[in-house]
Amino acid sequence: MILILKPQSEQTKIDLLLEQIENQGVSIHFSKGETETIVGLVGDTTHLDEDWLRANDVVADVRRVSEPYKLANRRFHPEDTKIEVAGRIIGEGHFAMIAGPCSVETEEQIICVANAVKKSGAAFLRGGAFKPRTSPYSFQGLEGEGLRLLKIARRETGLPIVTEIMSENQLDDFADVDIIQVGARNMQNFRLLKELGHSRKPILLKRGLSSTMEELFMSAEYILAGGNPNVILCERGIRTFEKMIRNNLDISAVPIIKAKSHLPVIIDPSHAAGIAWMVEPLAKTAVAAGADGLMIEVHNNPAKALCDGAQSLNPEQFDHLMVDIKRRVAFEEKILEG
Ligand code: PEP
Numbered sequence: 630m631i632l633i634l635k636p637q638s639e640q641t642k643i644d645l646l647l648e649q650i651e652n653q654g655v656s657i658h659f660s661k662g663e664t665e666t667i668v669g670l671v672g673d674t675t676h677l678d679e680d681w682l683r684a685n686d687v688v689a690d691v692r693r694v695s696e697p698y699k700l701a702n703r704r705f706h707p708e709d710t711k712i713e714v715a716g717r718i719i720g721e722g723h724f725a726m727i728a729g730p731c732s733v734e735t736e737e738q739i740i741c742v743a744n745a746v747k748k749s750g751a752a753f754l755r756g757g758a759f760k761p762r763t764s765p766y767s768f769q770g771l772e773g774e775g776l777r778l779l780k781i782a783r784r785e786t787g788l789p790i791v792t793e794i795m796s797e798n799q800l801d802d803f804a805d806v807d808i809i810q811v812g813a814r815n816m817q818n819f820r821l822l823k824e825l826g827h828s829r830k831p832i833l834l835k836r837g838l839s840s841t842m843e844e845l846f847m848s849a850e851y852i853l854a855g856g857n858p859n860v861i862l863c864e865r866g867i868r869t870f871e872k873m874i875r876n877n878l879d880i881s882a883v884p885i886i887k888a889k890s891h892l893p894v895i896i897d898p899s900h901a902a903g904i905a906w907m908v909e910p911l912a913k914t915a916v917a918a919g920a921d922g923l924m925i926e927v928h929n930n931p932a933k934a935l936c937d938g939a940q941s942l943n944p945e946q947f948d949h950l951m952v953d954i955k956r957r958v959a960f961e962e963k964i965l966e967g
């Protein structure tokens with residue numbers, strides 16, 4: 630981190646600031662030029678409050694030269710993180726297909742979809758029990774009953790389950806869930822992230838609708854800093870000016886995550902596309918970009934789905950996609966089996 634000091638600052642005020650910084654365990658490299666005085670702060674600056682520095686009388690500007698996330702950073706953890714879930718590995722060259730309906734609707738529906746996606750080769754079953762909907766009048770999910778039905782589908786198929794948590798108060802109810810999803814709208818629910826940090830559960834952390842990559846890494850940092858190393862990042866499309874697609878799939882998230890972090894990355898083309906026909910081409914780009922897996926919405930009867938039917942593939946479309954994805958992945962990676 631670099632501080633640029635205001636010219637003609639009082640030396641006593643500068644000395645006081647530098648002493649306060651050193652007291653926080655950071656070393657100082659002072660360099661007084663003809664026109665500018667620059668202070669290099671060396672060491673672990675993650676705990677230094679940028680706003681506190683900016684608010685100081687003698688400080689003209691503050692610039693970070695290293696990232697504020699440490700635990701999520703590849704620089705301090707060069708090898709890829711692999712996450713073990715119910716005997717399956719996500720990351721480190723294993724490609725994970727997560728598939729299932731947007732929301733759990735009935736026992737027949739979730740079992741039908743679970744059997745279908747398993748047959749096609751999915752390794753995990755997704756399904757929302759608690760749904761974060763834009764409108765309070767839309768279907769909100771079956772809630773506790775949805776969790777119960779997901780577990781029945783897991784028993785029937787052996788597929789581990791992935792489902793979204795909405796609040797830290799639900800952690801006990803999610804104790805038996807294999808991967809806890811944090812949805813885009815909760816990416817910056819810091820109280821929830823802190824509580825998830827105290828668990829050991831694998832967390833699928835979705836990028837917020839308008840969040841930067843750094844904000845995504847900082848949210849992961851909350852979970853990691855709590856002691857939970859099992860974080861999987863998920864890109865699901867971001868808001869841009871474009872209206873022809875529900876969200877823009879930011880495929881550059883994959884190489885950025887691979888370069889900056891050691892955490893695995895999953896692409897969700899369904900919530901990016903918003904429409905079923907666009908899911909397949911987007912899914913293919915995810916494999917080409919080097920993602921560690923995909924999360925795809927599949928419904929036995931998309932036209933009748935209670936949530937996100939337009940973007941859901943039917944089992945035949947999913948099977949077709951899966952054949953293609955397996956072929957692509959097989960060139961370089963090992964695909965997880967259900
Ligand atoms: C979901 O996966 O069902 C979901 C609500 O996704 P997102 O949080 O990305 O909108």
Ligand code: MN
Pocket residue numbers: 731732900926936937
């Ligand atoms: Mn959905």
